[in-house]
Amino acid sequence: MEEILTLQGKKAVITGGAKGIGKSTAVTFAKLGADSTLVDIDDAGLKETCQEIEKEGQMGYPVVADITDVKAIGDIVKSAIDKMGRIDILINNAGIAIINPVEKVTEEEWDKTLAVNLKAAFFLAQRVGRHMIQNRYGKIVNIASQAGVVALEGHLTYMASKAGLVGITKVLALEWGPHNINVNAIAPTVILTPMGEKVWAGEKGEKFLQKLPIGRFGKPEDVACLVAFLSSDISSMITGTTVMIDGGYTAT
Ligand SMILES: NC(=O)c1ccc[n+]([C@@H]2O[C@H](COP(=O)([O-])OP(=O)(O)OC[C@H]3O[C@@H](n4cnc5c(N)ncnc54)[C@H](O)[C@@H]3O)[C@@H](O)[C@H]2O)c1
Secondary structure, eight states: OTTTSOOTTOEEEEETTTSHHHHHHHHHHHHTTOEEEEEESOHHHHHHHHHHHHHTTSOEEEEEOOTTOHHHHHHHHHHHHHHHSOOOEEEEOOOOOOOBOGGGOOHHHHHHHHIIIIIHHHHHHHHHHHHHHHHTOEEEEEEOOGGGTSOOTTBHHHHHHHHHHHHHHHHHHHHHGGGTEEEEEEEEOOBSSHHHHHHTOTHHHHHHHTTOTTSSOBOHHHHHHHHHHHHSGGGTTOOSOEEEESTTGGGO
């Protein structure tokens, strides 16, 4: 794989890198030759991910920060550039899911979910994008969800945030294509991470699994490989799209 797909010498920023998909992506990036700055609220998890990156011979830089503090985003981006010299790749991965039936959704749940999953992702892309425009090079991958493309019960606020992410991906790709910046989203089905295991525990998950043509839930590494492909130069003709990684769920 490495002979075709390489991230040799690339510098990435990955939000939510302390666990789950973000952690797996950071380690996969290291295997392919990239250094990463990891942004998360989970200090201990960040340290573990950085140790795994270093085992692969690359550098992992932890930044403990809450990305919903939009005023701090400038400092996060500046510190990544100070440490790595530049940013080639941004992975907007940090996210939360609050599951509740429509009648019970609160304003707080709405605000919190959209703040992490959509607002922070946009302002990070805006800050990093300005830097990428100067460099005339960039890859941005937004981690959306199948639940941003098709309706799932209880996923109202999550859908609003992830459908928004799918939408802004298209505008960023349109405006930044001329600057040699690719912007794509991906839409995973259930992935076995702390989030996936919590949301889909028990009978609910078993029932959902029966609807997945591929017959299994995803692993973080399944997602990390797609993110690596979209962050690499072999996918440079792909921009403004949302790639389903859903075991065939939306094909039915
Ligand atoms: N696991 C799934 O089934 C699944 C499916 C589709 C999409 N996704 C999406 O994939 C992405 C990663 O999910 P995961 O399953 O690895 O989740 P996870 O909960 O296992 O990990 C998410 C990470 O984001 C961090 N984070 C949350 N809020 C933050 C904030 N305000 N500032 C900084 N860091 C913050 C958490 O501390 C955590 O380390 C999310 O955007 C999620 O919506 C997950």
